[in-house]
Amino acid sequence: MPRSRAKIDIVPLGDSAVVLRVPNNDAALKAQRQIENAQIAGVIECAPAYDSLGIFYEPGAIESFDQFVSQIQSASKSRDRRAKVDSRLIEIPASFNREVALDLGLVAQHAQLSPDEVVDLYCRVEYRVACIGFTPGFPYLIGLPKKLITPRHATPRKEIPAGSIAIGGHQTGIYPSASPGGWNVIGRTPVQLFDPNNDPPVLLRAGDRVRFTRSTS
Template sequence: MLPFTVHPVGDSALLAVFTQRIAPEIGAAVAALNTRVLFANISGVDETVPAFASLMVTYDPLVTDYDAVAAAVQKLADAPDADSTAENGKLVTIPVCYGGEFGPDLPFVARHAGLTEQEVIALHTGRDYRIYMLGFLPGFPYLGGLDERLFTPRLDTPRTAIPAGSVGIGGEQTGIYPIASPGGWQLIGRTPLKLFDPAAGTLPYAAGDRIRFTPITKAEFNALAQKEGAV
C-alpha cells in the first residue's frame, strides 16, 4: 500500500494522509484502506470518511483511544495483501439527458474543447468514473477520470440555483448535484433519478464505487422522472 501518515483530529478521530494530489493510484489506496478498516471491526471505531487523498476514522474515546486505533490502522495497511482490497467498487449507471434545458453549458464545453456537442457526450459517457469522495452537498460525488479534453473552468459567477440531478464539469472533474443548490460547475446534462433521499439518508453509491453515464432522450428523461416521482 502507498505510504501515509497518521494525525489526531480532536479527541475522537484520526486522519490517514496520503500524498496530497488527485490521482487514481491514491484514490485506490484510500479505498483499499477504507475497506480494510470497515471489515476489521476495530473496537470503538464508529465511522470512516474517505476523501481524495486521506481517510478519517472516527472512534468513541470512551471505548478506545488514538494510539490503539492508529496502531490498528497501520497494521491493516502493513498486511502483505493490503493492496488486494483496492477493488473497483460497485458500478452504478446514471442515465443523463445532455444539452438543451438540461445542459445549458454543453455548447460552451464543446467550444472550449474544440469538439462538437455529440463528441463531448461520447467522451463523457465513454468511460467509468471512480467516486473519490462525497462532499459539498449530501451525496455529491467528486468523480475522477474525466478525459483531459473535457477539462473546463468553472463559471466566473456561480448560479444561485441548480436543479437536482444536474451533471456538471468543474476543472478536471465531473460530478452530479443530487439536490437543488447553488453551484459553479458547467452544466452539461441532468439525470431524472432521485439520488438522495433526505428522509432515509440513502444513496445508490458510496466513495470508492464507480459511475457510468448513459445518454437518454428527453422523452426517456420525462418517463423516468415520472416513475421516480420527480415531476
C-alpha cells in the same frame, strides 16, 4: 500493479479525528474496509475522500493516541481478504439537451469541440466514484477526459437544479438535490441519487463505476 506502498501518513484532524493519507483512491477505500473490519476501540466512523480516509473517534474510548495510531497503521497494512472493494457498474441515463445543459456551449468552446462531440466524449468513458460528499449522495467522479477539463465559474450559481451533471476543473459529478454550485452543467439525469428513507441512502457508492447513456427525452 506496484506492490510497494508509500509510507502511510496519519495526520490529526482536530482532537477527535485523524486523516489517513494513502497513495490513491483504491487504497483509501480498501483502508476503510480494513479499519472497519478491525473494530478498533474508539472508532466511530470512516469517511473516504480521493486519496485519504477520515477516521472519527471518541478520545475518551482510546488508551493512548500513539497506540491508537499504531492500531490504524497495522489495520491498514493487514492482508484482510474481506477488505476487497466491490465495484458495481451503474448506468446513468441523462439528457444533454440545450434546456438542461446550461454550460455545454461553454465547455465545448473551451475544449474547441462541438457540443455534440463533448457529449459523445463524455459518454464514451467509464467513471469511477472516488467518494461521496459535498451534499448527501453527491458522487465525485474520476475519469474525466483531459480535453473536457473546464475551470469552475468564478461566481457560483445560486442554484443548480437537482440531477445536474457538471464539470468542475478535472472533476465531474452529479448534484443529487438543488444546491448552489460553481461547476459547469452539461446535462441532467432523472435518477434519484439520495433517498434518506433507504439505508444506505445513496444510489452510488465509493468504488462504483459509472457510465452515462444519452436519453432522447
